[in-house]
Amino acid sequence: MTINTNTLTHGAVVIAAITSCTNTSNPSVMLAAGLVARNAAKLGLKAKPWVKTSLAPGSQVVTEYLDKSGLQAELDKVGFNLVGYGCTTCIGNSGPLKDEFEKEIKDKNLLVASVLSGNRNFEGRVHPLVKANYLMSPPLVVAYAIAGSVLIDIEKEPIGKSESGKDVYLKDIWPTNKEVEEVVNKFVTAEMFASKYADVFKGTKEWQEIPVSGGETYSWEKSTYINNPPYFEGMQKTAGNKLSNILNANILSIFADSITTDHISPAGNISKTSPAAKFLNEQGVEAKDYNSYGARRGNHEVMMRGTFANIRIKNEMLGGVEGGNTKFISTGEQMSIYDAAMKYKANNTPLVVFAGKDYGMGSSRDWAAKGTYLLGVKAVIAESYERIHRSNLVGMGVLPLLFPEGVNRTTLGLTGDEVVSVKGLENGIKPKMLLDIEIKFKSGEVKNFKAICRIDTENEIEYYLNGGILHKVVRDLAA
Numbered sequence: 001m002t003i004n005t006n007t008l009t010h011g012a013v014v015i016a017a018i019t020s021c022t023n024t025s026n027p028s029v030m031l032a033a034g035l036v037a038r039n040a041a042k043l044g045l046k047a048k049p050w051v052k053t054s055l056a057p058g059s060q061v062v063t064e065y066l067d068k069s070g071l072q073a074e075l076d077k078v079g080f081n082l083v084g085y086g087c088t089t090c091i092g093n094s095g096p097l098k099d100e101f102e103k104e105i106k107d108k109n110l111l112v113a114s115v116l117s118g119n120r121n122f123e124g125r126v127h128p129l130v131k132a133n134y135l136m137s138p139p140l141v142v143a144y145a146i147a148g149s150v151l152i153d154i155e156k157e158p159i160g161k162s163e164s165g166k167d168v169y170l171k172d173i174w175p176t177n178k179e180v181e182e183v184v185n186k187f188v189t190a191e192m193f194a195s196k197y198a199d200v201f202k203g204t205k206e207w208q209e210i211p212v213s214g215g216e217t218y219s220w221e222k223s224t225y226i227n228n229p230p231y232f233e234g235m236q237k238t239a240g241n242k243l244s245n246i247l248n249a250n251i252l253s254i255f256a257d258s259i260t261t262d263h264i265s266p267a268g269n270i271s272k273t274s275p276a277a278k279f280l281n282e283q284g285v286e287a288k289d290y291n292s293y294g295a296r297r298g299n300h301e302v303m304m305r306g307t308f309a310n311i312r313i314k315n316e317m318l319g320g321v322e323g324g325n326t327k328f329i330s331t332g333e334q335m336s337i338y339d340a341a342m343k344y345k346a347n348n349t350p351l352v353v354f355a356g357k358d359y360g361m362g363s364s365r366d367w368a369a370k371g372t373y374l375l376g377v378k379a380v381i382a383e384s385y386e387r388i389h390r391s392n393l394v395g396m397g398v399l400p401l402l403f404p405e406g407v408n409r410t411t412l413g414l415t416g417d418e419v420v421s422v423k424g425l426e427n428g429i430k431p432k433m434l435l436d437i438e439i440k441f442k443s444g445e446v447k448n449f450k451a452i453c454r455i456d457t458e459n460e461i462e463y464y465l466n467g468g469i470l471h472k473v474v475r476d477l478a479a
Contacts, residue, residue, distance in 0.1 A: 008050055008104050008112065009149070014097055015114035015127060016051050016145035017089035018080060018138045020058030027188045029117070030062055032180045033138035034071025037078040039173035040146055044163035047079035048148030050101050055080040056088040061196045069187040078142060090118035091294035092268030094127045105129050115144040122262035122362065123312040128271065131312075143170055224283050226298040230374070231470050237478065239466045243429060246378045246399070246422040249350040250329050252341060253308060254316040254409055254416055259355055260362035261389055263313040265371055266293035266306025274324075275305035275338040297367060300374060307371025308337040316409070317416030327416055341375040351375065352420050354409045355382035360389025369396040373468070379422055381437070381451060383408050394460045397468035401435065402452040412449075417442045422451075429464065431456050 008014075018033060040046070047053050055075060057063060063082060066072035072082070087093065094114070096102065105112055106129070113132040117140075120126075121133035134150060144150065147159035158167035202208070213219060220228045255263075270276050270290040279301055280290055296302040309324035317327050318334060327333070328340045344351055353372070359382035360368060369392035372380070379399040393400045399422065423436040434450040441447070455464055466472035 008101060008108070008110055009151075010111050011132075011149045011151035012110065012112045013048070013051050013115055013144050013148055013150060014101060014105070014112045015089060015094050015116070015130060016047060016053045016080075016141050017094065017114070017116040017118070018055045018057075018141050019088055019090050019116050019118040020056050020086050021090060021118050027062075027065060027184050028180055029138045030057070030066065031069065031071060031183045031187070032175055033080075033142050034066055034069065034075055035175035035179060035183065036139040036142045036173050037080065038071060038074035039175070040142070040160075040168075041074050041077040043168055043173070045146050045160045045168060045173075046077065047145035050098075051079070051145045051148060052094065052097055053079040053081070053145050054083045054088060054094075056083050057085055059196065060085065061192050064192050064196065065187045069183055071183075075142075079145060080142065087294060089114070089116050089126055090120040092125055092127075092292040093295070094269070097127070097129070102129060113150045115141050115150070117141050120262075120267075120363070122260060122267070124310050125262055125268040128269065128311050139174070143173070146173075224280060224285055224299055224302070225296055227301055229300045231468075232474065235467070235471055235474070237475070239471070239475065243425040243465065245425050246350050246352070246420075249352045249378060249420045249422075250344055251317065251354060251414070251416045251418060251420060252344070252351040252375065252377060253326050253337060253353050254414055255353070255355040255359070256314065256316065257356035257383075258358050258361060259313070261360055261365050261368035261386075262362050263310045264308060264360065264389075265365070265368035266297075266303045266309065268292060268294075268310075270296075270302075270306070271309075271311065274309055275336050276302045276309070279305055293367075300370075303367055304371050304374040305338045307367070307375055315416075316414075329417055338375065341377075345376045349376075350378040352422075353377055353380045354414060355380060356408065357383045359383075359385050360393075361386040365389055365392055369393050369398065372396065373398050381420075385454060390454055390456075391460070394455055394463055395469040397464060397466075397471075399464070400454040401437070402454050404450060404452065407449050412439065412447060414439075415442075429453065429455060429461055431458065431461065 111131050113134060114126045114130045115134050115136055117136060117138045121135050123131055126133045143159060147154060154170050158169055160168050162168050269292050272287055277290060293303065293306045311323055313324055314320045314322055315326050318325055324337045325334055326337045326340045328335055328343055365388055368389055373396040377398055379401055380393060381401045381403060383403050385400055390400045419440040421438040423438065433453045435453050437449050437451045439447045455461055463469045463472050466475060
């Protein structure tokens, strides 16, 4: 196929990122990327104009051996300039595309792609306009940036044309294993690591100039990055001996199969129209300084507003409309999940979430449970769970329940208008016990079934009785 170099099309690579999490400890792939860039530059090739390129090593050692080998200059020629160190594109710090490209993607409703050498490629995480995200090695990231599209067969079709007009293939710029080995042996030394890590905690001049007050405890100064979380508000010295049933709960959301923790937990950039953006605006933060949820994970006010706020998540209460919204039952009004949760909280109304199979698969796990808890969700009822997310829900005092065989959100005919009660907790709790679920429909009909309590161990029972693992640990320390 012929790549159109004059306009964006479906499959265009608009972000190409060599990211920190997979290159710090592997000089071979980093230097291979440099060699690909060198060979491409010799032929006059560089990244297509619509590709936003970046190089973010996880260590300054990478910069040193790229500089000493002369390959950083070659990467620069192709478009991969150093942008900093640490998490960038994978966590949503890709930044905006050029205005003209964002407009074209929106106007044509294009399905465009990113290529990155990281380990996260969930929809909406890398960039809100980029639906297709592919993980690959650093040298392949360079090659696809040059090709400008993921729709070519990169092993058989040309990735560009040389200055003389000749077709250039991947094989023409790909280094041999021997070439890579020679460069690694020549330019990567133990002394580099020893010298760079000798003062690893010293930081840059800018880091050293940050004013700090000192002391052994944090003073919880007003900050939009770190805030005192409310996990222990109202906590008593000892846990109650008796659990309460969850009565007359409203449904916050109904999800289909394969809802990942990237759908649940705050990840990626902060949308200008999101509840988190509204909060930051109220604190005097300008849009250009929103940063990402990953950068603000120490502020629960931002993170709880970003829970279930993924731009691709679909709440079946709204007919599968994309985005983190729900229906506030008493008025029927559509609003963000955060805003609805706060309205329910003001009315002391408990909340439940219904889901399909594999609920909580993926990573970004801690805030998927923390955010669920902070929104006031008391129980999740799903067809199956990813094991770590199930455990984390218990650790935050949220009850994970399992539908029995043959029963699910579809067979029950749930719309989100129902009132849900979980009964049987007042008599004590045992691993994998059965609990009675009562669902009252708007029509007056009542359906009952028994759900399996996915508190699986005696230790997890202790966590749940204490209101979560954090309360358990603090009480144990106090005792």
